[in-house]
Amino acid sequence: MKPPSPDPKDPLVLFMPSGKRGRFPVGTNVLEAARQLGVYVESVCGGRATCGRCQVEVQEGSFAKHGIVSSCDHISAKGPKEERYGQVRGLPEGRRLSCSATVQGDLVVDVPQDTVINAQVVRKAASDRVIERNPAVRLCYVEVDEPDMHKPLGDLDRLKAVLASDWGVKDALVPQRLLPQVQKILRKESWGVTVAVHRDEDDARPEILAIWPGLHNEAYGLACDIGSTTIALHLVSLLSGRVVASAGTSNPQIRFGEDLMSRVSYVMMNPDGREAMTAAVREAVNGLIDKACAEGGVSQTDILDAVFVANPIMHHLFLGIDPTELGQAPFALAVSGAVHATAAELGLKANEGARVYLLPCIAGHVGADAAAATLSEGPHRQERMMLLVDVGTNAEIVLGNRERVVAASSPTGPAFEGAEISSGQRAAPGAIERVRIDAQTLEPRFRIIGSEKWSDEDGFAQDAARLGVTGICGSAIIEVVAEMFLAGIISEDGVVDGALAQRSARIVANGRTFSYLLHDGSPRIAVTQNDVRAIQLAKAALYAGIRLLMEKQGVAQVDTIRFAGAFGSFIDPKYAMVLGLIPDCDLAEVKAVGNAAGTGATMALLNRDHRREIEATVKRIEKIETALEPHFQQLFVDAMALPNKVDPFPKLAGAVRLPPRKATADAAGPGEAGPRRRSREERMARRARG
């Protein structure tokens, strides 16, 4: 290959979207130029103009910023091979095969991220970002020398020789399983074969995963996030980078225990518990593979690589590791580093040779899913201080920038997910998902899932009659408690003001405390003092964790906030800030990023450099164990107040009208007996300490 030319008279070639550029002598092959510059352009056939994977598009026009005038005249005319490809397979208007076209003048070349071969149906993107590709598994078409009695190298040895000379794949390892197949495959299509080569870490030997007769032009990977509650899987083309199908299911381990700790207990109590849960999750993943392959029209034998992310307990159970150690201090992971395995070892439906990669775990409570979210959102890639929060039964918190990243897990408990809330329920039709309370009348308006109307609008009654008004879903619990606070129904210390019962029938006595009646139907939906306490405890745990990390970083505020996971997608950032779940921040900088863990898994699937990036990042992330921080308990107690004792929220003030702060805010409110309050708080603090 010719290196970029230093001669300023040579044409300048700029590749988009990477922006990489260099000068090349007239006549340089465009694919070669891309490789010289480190621009990843796929090619299976090795420049024979048969696979069609190396398509590029010339952008015409004057690119003044780069000093380039690009034109279709600056690329060679189509030769006979390229013409033939166009006739046989079809080449979209404007597209060229970079392996056949040569540089004739200055060029701006677009490397499309959607090279669709065989009219594959593209269903859904894991995210809308463009992921630069450099997958760990590549397809390499080669034409092997026929056997020669004068040089009696074995068939496989000659295959390896041409892999080295044509593709630079030197000294590839070959699993024993392939040895009995090699000779027949080589003779099937006149010694032309496609080889799937795995090369992940630079210092690892490349390995041959599979061999097909002739040109094989399909290769897929899986990106899968195994959550405690749901499992989400993307089927991705390793050749085009596109997600061809996605599938999700609830984690069948739920039948062994709703939350993580109950599953650990199940393992501890049942001799076959670990095995049963491992089998359950692998079966579920196989079900998703079936579904995604059917949807994408993909053969399972074309799945060659897979990336999995999960929290530590799911990670261990998926790998067949007993998670008991994770249930007790010191929360020792069996393995924290990235794990390389094979699909066969894990009993997954894929090509026999398919590889599996699991991202590293950050700590015993902060898993590979948090690592994947970090990879996706990239606090370590930027100057600004980013807070990344994934709220579940535990909140996983990452805070940092290019300089330094810290991480912790905080035991929020299941209140944010609607559990432990008297009228809480999962998100389902009929569940209240939005709430507003009039500060004057204390009357509520709300919306339910399945209806487009607010409860005070025409037509709502019909929808309510059809769907029912069944409870409050997780995201609305934040909203209703925040609205109660903004309406003055609860004080800064979280006590429902019983005095308001004189003014509104919505405030009702409930033993020694008061509740707010949200909906007087069947069932009767109210927010009790206990509900408010549960939310207060959960938000205090989350906020104390964030605060601890901010102290570690020595910052008084963060620049940008990312909510990962389903919870973050549904709550209104404004209410999260009113309640004090998160620190003060420009609302425009608070973003829900959906399944960031799944996006990170896809990135690691499509580009092995991202694997090295997150492995190096996880090594330098400082893990803060809240249980070991004596200060954490004080932060937790302080965070019980609404919004928070320590945080004045100046940026939030513009967005909502915060009630005036009391001169002497005290965490123990008058409406609840002191001893009982303290004992619950202490229990939470103990839980927080692990």
Added chain:
Amino acid sequence: MKPPSPDPKDPLVLFMPSGKRGRFPVGTNVLEAARQLGVYVESVCGGRATCGRCQVEVQEGSFAKHGIVSSCDHISAKGPKEERYGQVRGLPEGRRLSCSATVQGDLVVDVPQDTVINAQVVRKAASDRVIERNPAVRLCYVEVDEPDMHKPLGDLDRLKAVLASDWGVKDALVPQRLLPQVQKILRKESWGVTVAVHRDEDDARPEILAIWPGLHNEAYGLACDIGSTTIALHLVSLLSGRVVASAGTSNPQIRFGEDLMSRVSYVMMNPDGREAMTAAVREAVNGLIDKACAEGGVSQTDILDAVFVANPIMHHLFLGIDPTELGQAPFALAVSGAVHATAAELGLKANEGARVYLLPCIAGHVGADAAAATLSEGPHRQERMMLLVDVGTNAEIVLGNRERVVAASSPTGPAFEGAEISSGQRAAPGAIERVRIDAQTLEPRFRIIGSEKWSDEDGFAQDAARLGVTGICGSAIIEVVAEMFLAGIISEDGVVDGALAQRSARIVANGRTFSYLLHDGSPRIAVTQNDVRAIQLAKAALYAGIRLLMEKQGVAQVDTIRFAGAFGSFIDPKYAMVLGLIPDCDLAEVKAVGNAAGTGATMALLNRDHRREIEATVKRIEKIETALEPHFQQLFVDAMALPNKVDPFPKLAGAVRLPPRKATADAAGPGEAGPRRRSREERMARRARG
């Protein structure tokens, strides 16, 4: 580690038997000094004086040649750890633990090759040679840091960290199978574990094969030669280098076909043929493993490595590869290079993580067994021209020296093994194994297997009555034909001289030809004209092959000859030379080396450098395909004469009285009809061309 000192005042340490030497400051640990010099001294415990593997012996006395006066005073006195080891485990008189002892003055240190721990019974050496050790699998005892919540590295990750710091094993790969076991094993003996690490090729990542709690002090390997007829296996301690048990069995594939080609035919004719033969050979190997483990008192889970050698067809069948391609030109091997696999992949009884290595094959007819014999005898390591011959149904021939090595296979057929011979039989009690013929009377004397007496000695009759005289075994066929030649019964062109019938009743008519009556009993044992022809054809094939290689090397004679295999162990080199199986050579330089392939396998098992050595050697061995050499047929025809037309055997002349050579030797003898003779010869020549 301290490098050897350049200071001439520092003590000089000489290690035997390697002869490596260097100066080290007073106080240098003896084990460290050995490692500095590249002397392999085993150590499992990593210098904790608990495994006892690093024993050495100080040689006392004046070693004038080296300028060293060595004395036990020049090594430090036993410290408390070493004393304790001696008390608990016992340390033979004069032995020291090199990890505990330090250099105090000039020393000659013997590294014993028989460090016997746990009073293992040593049964039989694969050969009497000392093999310097550097096995691909090593045991490493480590003490792992306990989990620390401040640094939440996983258990396995901390294990890998200490492997790197204590043993220089960096970034070891860990198979998924071990992940579920790690935590329990680590906690069993207070975080002390022994790790089996595989590192074969220098550029391959080390891999953890197995982990045991505490100090595990046993590791074994298998060296196995899979022959067409017999399978031989050695069980070898990887820690001491000693063969602890050997076992052999006949190859059960014989039931599918006596010789190689009939087994290939079986595969071609039977859809399940390949599978059945693969299963049969693996089962037989497992049987030998059972036997050797029982004999050596070794647990199968302590078998961690294995080296296999075989001819190409056995090699392919063992790996599960259809050998059909090897049955026809161009005799394409599926794989010729060294093969790395796991015992699990091949269904072998060993530790779950045990590795398997197969030496490279030289060509389609010259297998890994010939490579192993080459490794053992080392033509490539010396100046002299060495001829290495392994006679079976095919003769594998290697000829070369340090400069250049050539190899070929020649189709000798089964005559040398007693097949196709009228009274031929396998070596068994009652078979004639030695023959002498009186040149005057033409009367024979012979010995049979199972008797110490010659047939003309007192007491033979009783032995013969007990054992019977049942036939002629393979090695004796060479001898009887050679004696017939020396007695003038057959001419240079191999014709039994019918005229002698007038002089001796031993010469009997047999249709149009004559036979020599060796034993007039029941059965009647005679050597027929056809028998002589069969031997002539076999020896012509062998000798023509040798001659071809000598021509390639451009030498008129060879310096030294090695007969490998069972056949070579039983024939008398003198008779082999009389018949012209081998070229002229000092008889003292003709040696039978027994199972050289097995010895080579053992070398590759005990020292991974030997693997690289034979891989590099096989790459530069020039493979000569006799079928492609137009000259081969002429050499073959020329070699029909006794001893040989082209070779005057001046060195042999001193050892035996050769009959005077006829002026006009003609391959077609008068006693046999011309046309029939030629057609057989042509058939053989065709067979030789493949």
